[in-house]
Amino acid sequence: MAVERTLHTPEAEQLLELTGEIVDKEIAPRAAGDEENSVFPRDVFATLGEAGLLGLPYPGEYGGGEQPYEVYLQVVEELARGWLAVGLGVSVHTLSCYPLAAFGTAEQKAAHLPAMVGGELLGAYCLSETASGSDAAALATRAERTDSGYRVNGAKAWITHGGQADYYALFARTGAPDSGARGISCFHVPADTPGLGSAAPEHKMGMRSSPTAGVLFDDVELDADALVGEEGRGFGIALSALDSGRLGIAACAVGLAQAALDAALAYSRQRRQFGSAIGDFQGLGFMLADMATQIAASRELYLSAARLRDAGRPFSKQAAMAKLLASDTAMKVATDAVQVFGGYGYTRDFPVERYMREAKVLQIVEGTNQVQRLVISRHLAKEG
Incomplete structure (x- = not known):
């Protein structure tokens, strides 16, 4: 299931369609094998660079896509749905470009940004x-x-x-x-x-x-x-970059949670017990409903924060909220997906055990969720 899109231009729609094609044909099919063997997919990042997906939020004069952050984050979500290592890798690469793009001199930007956003450099x-x-x-x-x-x-x-x-x-x-x-x-x-x-x-x-x-x-x-x-x-540059980076992690978390829900839904329709598909039982159906609701709420929160960023308004508190909710949701949804699969979910024959292991790191990277709560509470104190 592709991500639920919130787009405003035909160009943005085409970007998501292109990303979905790359995910389904070139990224998702190799994720399990490469994760098992600890293979770093450097070639995938080259492919994304050639497709114009590594510099989406940066200026066109340096080879960037000049896309709103709202669009860029949906691309990250779609990539993470197929393979978290790729979605998070794009988020980190975008984060690494930010200091120079936002605070560098014109000479620095001209010398370095084209290769950075074009995928020649990671x-x-x-x-x-x-x-x-x-x-x-x-x-x-x-x-x-x-x-x-x-x-x-x-x-x-x-x-x-x-x-x-x-x-x-x-x-x-x-x-x-x-x-x-x-x-x-x-x-x-x-x-x-x-x-x-x-x-x-x-x-x-x-x-x-x-x-x-x-x-x-x-x-x-x-x-x-x-x-x-x-x-x-x-x-100050570091903190400014991390505000944007936390939205990237939130998008990754939603993508991973969506992949876990998709797997759980498919399994609940084909697995039969007591003469019925297990998805027909109310206890499991309610679990799936909660998973879908938590994902939708997390998606809307990161998109709302992205719109604030695109409008040039403060978004630090909302970025922390989005990262907190989305990564907690990814952990909960991935854990529930394992439960839906029962004993099979605990084996490597199905992807949900990998999703559960991967989800945990999202509660830690780019500021632990305890730090996110600290950031949010400090904003609330100032507002009060």
Whole structure:
């Protein structure tokens, strides 16, 4: 079942139709096998770039699609419905483009954005560290001033596409060790820069096709023009990017939940017990009704937040709400889908056990759901 679309232009409709075709023909059929074997589908991202789907929310003058975020997120949902590693990978890549697209100079944009949004390059977002996950302002990776630019030393952790990316949107401390959020700057760092390396990928319970690894910086020399935005203003860039990134995670969560519901519905119609399809029993029918309702509510919440963003209005609180509700919904729906399948749902013969394992990470990435509640409560306090 394709996503329920909320579109306003023929071009947007064509984008969703194209995405659905790619998902059904090239993405969904290989998801289970590649996840089982931890295969990173780099070729899929090249295909999406060629189709114009990797730069949808960015300016056309640099090769982007100039689409509203409302449209872009529905494309992400459709991709995640077919394979979460791809949907989340597109969300992370879009996140990695944001600092340069929003805060870079005209020269930086002209030099880097066309290859980034066109799919020639795949990006990663380097913010988290082993000791600064939820407390992102406590990061310790340092970028010291040199005569020609900056020298970076430190290590990042839990980086999606770590070791596979062609460039990194890096956040490092340029101020004093105790400067907190005020002493952080943003940099654009090509992956082939000398001194930059990666740790072995993490062994995860799900999302095995999406590499997550530490990224290491050992006397990495950067030119001055690697700085994105003003020195010391990087934490504001990071938070601004994460507001948009949380909407990407919400869209991924809805896509995964939709896939779980589709599988549960199909099984409930073919599986028979006591002479009837199990979907005809009220207890299971009510469970499916709740799953569908939660998905629809989550979808409308992320679309509502996207419309605020597209209108240039504040949307940070709504982005946190959307990420919170959608990822909790994905976990609940995937768990209920396993229940619908009964014992078969606990086996790898059906996809719902994979959906359940994958859903969990969505409650953690780009700010845990506990952090989302903190963000929301702080907004409520200010409004009060």
